[in-house]
Amino acid sequence: MRVNGALLSQHSGRPVVILGTVQQVDPSGMMVSLKASDDQVIQVKLQQPLQENLEGVMEVHGMSQGRQVLCQSYVTFPQESYANFDMGSYDEAVKLIHSVSGNPWKSD
Numbered sequence: 001m002r003v004n005g006a007l008l009s010q011h012s013g014r015p016v017v018i019l020g021t022v023q024q025v026d027p028s029g030m031m032v033s034l035k036a037s038d039d040q041v042i043q044v045k046l047q048q049p050l051q052e053n054l055e056g057v058m059e060v061h062g063m064s065q066g067r068q069v070l071c072q073s074y075v076t077f078p079q080e081s082y083a084n085f086d087m088g089s090y091d092e093a094v095k096l097i098h099s100v101s102g103n104p105w106k107s108d
Contacts, residue, residue, distance in 0.1 A: 003064070004094050005040025011064040018042065018069060019059045019090060022076075025050060034058060037091035043068040057082040 003016045020034040023041060029049035035041050044060050045068055056079055062071040 002094050002097060004038040004091055005036035005042050005067075006038055007094070007098060008036075008042055008064050008069070009066050012066055014064055015062070015072075016064045016069060017059060017061050019057065019087075021087075022054045022056060022058050025054055032058070034060065037087050037094060044071050044074075045069070046071050057085065 001011060001014065001016055003011055003018055005018075005020075008016065008018065018034070018036055020036040020042070023033040023035050025032050029051075030046050032044040032046065032050075032054060033041055034044050044058075044062070047070075054076060057077045059075045059077075060069050060071050061073045062069040
């Protein structure tokens with residue numbers, strides 16, 4: 001289920017997908033601070049230390065644990081692919097998914 005920062009804790013213990021901008025990588029390489037599409041900063045816990053430099057837009061697939069995501073996989077996007085991406089419109093689409101009852105994309 002796609003979520004933003006505000007919706008993350010409502011899906012605790014469930015698989016989520018969250019898109020945001022990398023803010024900071026912990027020196028251990030095991031945690032990433034991500035600014036979600038609604039400008040809330042969440043923590044992403046990785047399964048193993050990073051072997052690459054992370055920056056820009058990142059999509060995380062994992063399990064929600066409150067304000068944190070236990071990352072199972074992630075995708076980073078090159079700067080040219082998100083230069084014209086409208087994060088605000090993406091966030092509105094995420095909120096719309098959660099607002100429509102009977103929505104086939106909503107897993108509840």
